[in-house]
Amino acid sequence: MLFPFHKLFLLTLLLINCKTTPLTTITKLPHDLKEASAIEKLAGSNLLWTIEDAGNKNHIYGFDLHGNLKKSIEISNVKNKDWEDLTSDQHGSLYIGDFGNNKKKRESFFIYKVSDFENDKSSAEKIEFILPKKTKSKDFESFFLLKDHFYIFSKENKKTLVFKVPNSIGKHTAVLIDEFKFDKQLKKITSAAISDDEQTIVLLNHDRVMKISNFKNDDFFKGSLEVLKFKHDTQKEGLCFKNNHTVYITDEREKSEGGKLYEFNIN
Template identity: 25%
Template structure:
């Protein structure tokens, strides 16, 4: 009986603690598919040649999955010989996929890396032998004492734009995100270049860019899921103009949203499976049509 009342109180607190300056836009009705359990811990989503790709995060294989936009079913699995220490983001340019192995919940990593994986013209298989390792570090991080989900140098979001990789941090303590750029042409370990910072109020778990707009997705420790849409006011700059903000629902209803990809059809979202006590949410694919999010 006590657990029941605690659960009720939790739902009440979730309903009233959503940030007041966000528009409410519940995504339950935009659920389009249940994802296969083999990508139940998906983390990151990206369109590459108009095909949808995802990956799993730490503790899983180093495979890249192509999934159907309509059904969420796995169309192809691309095996790599890479190490998945903590894959958290995927993006692309015109010829290659980029995998961000920079998950850093504890804040101790000194081996942050992004893999650049060329694909052949038919998009049949990745050329693992040609994979480029792009190593980087945050010059601002001086302290590497373990602080699990209590540091500002974690990351789960990146895009490729204007010839550079743009990383958006997952800042557990400041509830902000810092925009860094990384040069994909530098082979030695490089300092990430700090560009701008924005206080989101939640931890950022993925990013997408389409039609001069940057989309950031994430959630709070109270299990609230948020989306923020920024306009590119200058080349490669996003935080100078007030964004549009949306509250999408509770993790306990929509899942732990960790993937976002956008094209002319709309906004695609994917969530990890979520289970706490008696609450269980399956991994879902969502599509918000382009005309529905104003």
């Protein structure tokens, strides 16, 4: 599907600035978590929360800023087909994006809502979505929640498609709302987050983030775009806001590299 305003997207690329900013290491992630694929700061919790992706347990994990694992909660009524990202709401519920699709054969995708963090086992409410007719199956690794809708970004080399799904238990057909073509500064999106004041969006890749601001409603890519590089290239797949000006980032552990929690100033 091609939208009449796509030509404007090419113009927005001309407005992108690129700069390099230091990435600060906070701590090592808990040793048992080799493939941390997300990070989320949760209202009402003093822990940071993460998951592991396909082939790992259907658990959510809470750890402190010293890298100590404090919580391991089994989500007992769902399987970890390919958990890829986390987001949350202002009421303290956590949402797991089970929408990884490396082989691009999935027809149904899920978002699991978790609200009980007191026990070693919890159950999730299920939000299922399918893609619009005539849309080829996509791989997803990133999403966030804004005004009671999820915004889900496809992971592709040359562009990203943005789908919108309501935060409502049940089955839905996602709505394709946007398509953004990358230039040489941008790459596959591995995580996404929006600030608590809903004024800034960040999209993660292994060695950079794209910061989006001054957007209206969900016309994200018509806002101001800025690429912020790290000079640090690892398999970064987790991103969330610490506050409106700073983000937390995690990467997967590969031999002696990665497996850490970082802090990054986006201003």
